[in-house]
Amino acid sequence: MTDQQPLPDPHRLDQPFPPADGLGTVPEWLRQPVVEAEPDRADRLRIWLGQHSAKLLGGAAALLLLTFFGLVGTAGYRSFQQWGEPPAAYPTISQPPGEQATTSASPPSAxxxxxxxxxxxxxxxxxxxxxxxxKPTNPFTEKQVTAALSKVRAALVTARLDRTFMTSNDPERLIRQFAPDARADLRKDFASDTFATYATRLAPGARITAHQPRVKGRISYRATTDPQDIRILEITTNFVWVYAFQTSGTLPGDGVVVVHDTVIWSVPHPDDVDRSSNGLWIDEANSYASNIDCAAFEKGLLDVGTPSYGGPEDPDPDADFDPDRTLDIQDTC
Known part of the structure; x- marks a missing residue:
């Protein structure tokens, strides 16, 4: 297949922005005098809605991938469940179809x-x-499936675990792992806060400890087609990434930041697209983050939040660590 003529810039819809008043209406509990209390969990969530477009071209057909991104963050993780109390129920996600694998490695002793x-x-x-x-997944061969899964795993490691990437201002370490035609839109993501749905970058001054992040989740895949009948291998990842930040706090979880994301990746069949569109794409990404600094997260950057007192309680703060928890949660950042 010959190379396509240079492509026009992919269409990109404007990003909605948070309201000018930031936190919105001040809740009644913030208007009251501060009283002495044990540290509690103060949720501060921010949801960003955006759209991301990507284009795959094969012959005269064009594939427009419209992507919905949602970001959510919280601050002040606290877990004070009383002994004997069952955890509160919370909404969970549906499992995607296809072959899948779930985290099974053992944790370290310390x-x-x-x-x-x-x-x-x-x-x-x-x-x-x-x-x-x-496994062979028609029309993809076992070798093609293996290659696609390897691309996704490598991108996950770079995006969420690579300390050089997380502390650098240059996103090319990740972007170059994608199909050439996908890279222009990814660079636009990193020029805004949209990238935070699928990649971690630390805020200036943020310091994580020498401990490796903790990871739990699953990967699944299936063969499907897009609306233009381009055959793609769709790979869904759903992971919780837990980072340990340096902090002066002494309670369990004071320095722990949780990021939960679900990302849908795709690799088109090489016979259906031009060479420049062959490779890895992100079709959709959603995430929330817990115990974060909201001001930093407004820019897509990660840092541990400052604990507060007397705020609204989370019925089950441990739910933030569950990969099966729904990503559609309240915005209070």
Whole structure:
């Protein structure tokens, strides 16, 4: 197949922005005098809605991938469940179809800053990214499935675990892993805050400890087609990434930041697209983050939040660590 003529810039819809008043209406509990109380969990969530477009061209047909991104963040993780109380129920997600694998590696013997949180039982770093067995998935061969899964795993490691990437101002370390035609839109993501749905970058001054992040989740895949009948291998990843930040706090979870994302990746069949569109794409990404600094997260950057007192309680703060928890949660940042 010959190379396509240079492509026009992909269409991109304007990003909605948060209201000018930032936090919105001040809740009644903030208007009251401060009283002495044990540290509680103060949720501050921010949801950004955006759209991302990507284009795959094959012959005279064009594939327009419209992507919906949602970002959510919270601050002040606290877990003070009383002994004997069952955890509160919370909405969960539906499992995607297709072959899948779930995190199964054992956690290290010493948990350190993750002690007292659900992450103490999670594997370290890339050990938590389990890849399902590659099988022939018509029309994709076993070799093509293996290659696609390897691309996704490598992108996950770079985007969420690579300290050089997380502390650098240059996103090309990740962007170059995608199809050439996908890269222009990804660069636009990194020029805004949209990238935070699928990649971690630390805020200036933020410091994570030497401990590897804890990881838990699953990967699944299936063969399908897009609305233009372009055959794609669709790979869905759903992971919780838990980072330990340097903090002066002494309670369990004070320095722990949780990011939960679900990303839908795709690799088109090479016979259906031009060479420049062959490779890895992101079709959709959604995420929330817990115990974060809201001001930093407005820019898509990650830092631990400052604990507050007397705020609204979360019925089950441990739910933030559950990959099965729904990503459609309240915005209070």
């Amino acid at each position: 948990a350190g800053p993750f002690d007292g949180t659900p992450a103490e039982s999670f594997p370290e770093g890339a050990a938590g990214i389990a890849v399902p067995a590659a």
